[in-house]
Amino acid sequence: MSLVSGISLCGVLLSAGSVEAGLQQSQRSGAELKANFQYLLSDFSGPVPSQWARLDFDPRQQEIYTLNQSQNEVRIFNRQGMEIFAFGGDGSIVASIDIAVGDDGDIYMLARDFGRNAIQVLDYRGEPQRVIELQGLPEEFRGFNPDRMEYRDGRFYLLDSRMLCIVVMEAGGGFLKGYDLGPDFAKKAEEQDPEKKKALAPEISGFTVGSDGSLFFTVPTLFSAFRLNPAGVLDSFGTSGSGPGRFGVVSGVATDPRGNIYVADRLRSVVMIFDPAFVYLGEFGYRGDRPEDMIVPDDLAIDPAENRVFVSQAANKGIGVYSIHLAR
Template sequence: MRSTKMIKLVKILPLLAALAFLPGAAAAQEGSPWQWQLSLLIDTPGNAMYMPAAVAFDRESERYYAVDTGRNRLVSFNRQGELLRAFTADDRLQAPFDMVRLDDGRLWVVEKGRNSLTLIDIGARKVTPHTLHDGDRLVFPHRIALGEGKLHVLDRASGQILRLNADLGVEQRFRCRDCLGGISDFVISNGEIWALETRDRKIYRFADDGAISQTISLDQEASFPVSLALDGGGFVYVLDRQRNSILTYDENGRFRYRFLGPGHARGQLHFPRQLRFDPWGRLCVVDEGNGRVEIYSR
């Protein structure tokens, strides 16, 4: 009988060891100061967000905007996470994917459904799509950000970031010539662009003239990195979509810790899409699979 129990134990031990290192295990949370604060979601049956792809912010009115791609709408919440409004632009939005809000209240929205960068004036009820070109080449907008008052768009086709002038013409390109897969996400911090390359698992830091000033290798810590964020204190956060977790690196690119893991409960992720910091220092994770935006503070 004892030998039978020992055989069963020997078979179980490898499984237990493997589970101990799964994302979301207690060991993955060590060193993390981040705590769950709230979720941006719609809990009305049949009306929940479906495939949210991005989160944006309005510092002045203290609002969040979630880009709900699957339901062709933009959803606003107050700072406490209470639902304010679901905006569809009179059902004219076609697969919105990302957005930024201008100081005058107008919105620039990336629409994948018609491959456009669309300007929305909510007060005037005006929706103006724009098809972008880089020379004679069609641009496929993917991500968008504001830097020094100018629009920056990630072109999914070429894998490069384009800085646009007032006429939506390209005035500067940010690219990595040796990247195999092209840039997949970017953020702007203190006038510099930080860009993520998923296939090579690297982060590139660009100066204003397009030159690469720093390269950070994520090595094997990241399985499938899809988004990044900077906290203003020198730390870089990377969203691992495959492992449903967040990796943290210091300003020199040294790995510090990993936190969060897979699941559907509060504080867990299911195929997350984007990582951003809000104006109040909280870390926001667009949790596509769970139809919500999770917000953490420390």
């Protein structure tokens, strides 16, 4: 695959008071990528710091929800990237590890102690409403303790990143189906390292659900991203390396309405874009200290209406917002 490197610069004054800046980016021959930094999510004091926050975007209200796990604090930001509400951080909500927003505006919190607190349902002000418990879990999933959660079309998708299992449950908590990915990952690891010299246990990092119900996840130790379609067919892509389109330490993953796949890389501090056939289209980002730069990117969220990508980062940098234009 031939790669063409390029830099695109552009400056536009934003309503949030920051400057849209062009980013260092690489492009595949035949693809046109324009990625511009808009701003860091902020309150009236400036950018809001957070460490690898969990993200979920509400397309109906055009709001982004963030969960800062270290402080167990939820913040809600409007379309312009300004904070409009915050709660938690004071022991008022159950310790949580992931967040999702429902179709009716309910906020779902995946409890850190899932066996005891399950999924907490809060209203828009963070007031507890009810608890959704997983029911009818088959014996083969005994010990299932999810640490990632996605909600789409009335279903919850729960991931246990260490057990390498995914459970799909209905809105009321009933078990629908489950996937044990351990055997598939073991086979992939054996193909990459037949002499078992590395012996690194696979663990899932990024996780998301596509519009057609396909599951996407990344496994850093396998230098791979995976797609599990509704029929149960598992596909993978990715090549290790430090150049454009290569995987260093992959983390967050997201998809847009066109089926393009966004993959964050902690080591390279970039977000790569692949089409539905896993063809590399380009990437954006650069490790540095400027606001538009990235520091160890992790979770991703997509605004499908305005083609924006939200990127959580390390070093308390907070969440960067980037506008994307991709044409082929």
